[in-house]
Amino acid sequence: MPETMLQRFEALVEEGSKLTPLGGFDFSGYNARMQDMYIAWRKACLESLDVVGPIGFPYKNKILGDANGGFFYQAAANLISRACGSCMKS
Numbered sequence: 001m002p003e004t005m006l007q008r009f010e011a012l013v014e015e016g017s018k019l020t021p022l023g024g025f026d027f028s029g030y031n032a033r034m035q036d037m038y039i040a041w042r043k044a045c046l047e048s049l050d051v052v053g054p055i056g057f058p059y060k061n062k063i064l065g066d067a068n069g070g071f072f073y074q075a076a077a078n079l080i081s082r083a084c085g086s087c088m089k090s
Contacts, residue, residue: 006088009048009085012041012084016080016084019041019077020074020077021074022072023038023072023077024073029074030071032072035071035072038072038077039070039072041080042069046064048084049063049084055087059084060083062079062083063079063083066079
């Protein structure tokens, strides 16, 4: 994987580590205030996984397979962050 892609994944994982804890409140579990930020980050992760080709496809499919992935829940953000981190190590 080229160095620039590694740097991009590192940045996405770092952003995810800051974003993930905000993915839900005690009562609703959904953070509507930051939905737009989450969607932009999710899209950037999916695009990066697409760029790396066959290495990223299983991780991308795992993200796309999450029924709640389009909404900013902590579990959905965790899944994306782990997928990007795992792909980076591949």
